[in-house]
Amino acid sequence: MEYQKIKTIRNMRTYFKKEFICLLFAVVAISSGCKKIFNLPDQKEYLSSNVNFNNKLLEPIIGRANLIGGFNGDNSTAPITFEIINARYGDGRPVTDIFTKQPTYVWTAAYTGLETSIEEIEAKRKLEEHSIFEIRSSGEFILWPSATNELLTPRPTDSTNYPQDTRFFDVRITNSGGSTVIKDIQLRPYRERPYEPSNDFNAFTGGVAPDPKAPNNKNGRDYIRPFLNNVIGEVTDRPLESNNDRKDVVVYIRPFTGGTGNSLRFKFLDKDSLAINPARFGETRWDKIVHGFNMQKTDEYVQYDVAYPIPLVEISTVYAPGGSRDHAEFRYSRIGFGGLRSTSTFGIDFALYKKGDWEIVFHFKTDNPKFKDE
Structure with missing residues (x-):
């Protein structure tokens, strides 16, 4: 059964x-x-009548990798192709400079921040030819870092925005469901600013930025300000400050001569503009200041061989915890009142976009840091 x-x-x-x-x-x-x-009929792809860009006024900074735009496909089916057409100035003159082809770095393997040499970094990227301004398959616009002020004229130095100085273009959007054109996207690039912070730099003229407290004073200027924590003045015996009102310590980011073409140097000047020996900042983790190699320490500076830009990629690493800027922090300590050890730190969160030999200089303008024990 x-x-x-x-x-x-x-x-x-x-x-x-x-x-x-x-x-x-x-x-x-x-x-x-x-x-x-x-x-x-066969099923047809869908192209929404509401496709658009989130931002139709593009204001990138020349000399950097600018990924901008933001395409809204409104559920249109992929794949979608994009084409820049009818590039012209506001007065009708044709625009051609954005299509200038230049070699630019493209990553072929992931940068991690753990690379142990410039050669290992360079093995992960290669040079490709691209128009300096493009639209990607994602619908985002990119101004490649290979663009320069000479190749792509920046917006006017007097900060005006006349149509004849503004580049306009349209974008043709196509999939197998149809095609449409988004018109009158504007491109107004800012001139190169090779570093950040750049508040000492006039974004329109490229000259020195005015003093924010007295913008009409031709003899005044703005400075890059470091962060300062418990840095006590040798003479004043008070915490040093760096802001719009007090500039006890300022920072210069500038090129220097005699490097390798891939050098980055850190220097420290006292109130008499004499070099402070970096060894005085004895608790600094020099191997974590920047992703650099072949460190050289002298009585006047600490120098590294580096690959540019800095940071190389906007990801969080031990050198750039926030991803977009390198975190350079300098530390020292002394015995304070009551026999307790007092730690002082200062530094800067910075980015460098242009290859070369650069130095970052901390100038103690009004008083020197106090190293002596109480």
């Missing part, structure tokens, strides 16, 4: 399996037949 039950169940399973297969073939046949009988 038990054997008979098992056999019956197996026969039922086989029967229902055959029935299901027959039903499936029937559905396919009926569907195919209906399509022929009623002449139904």
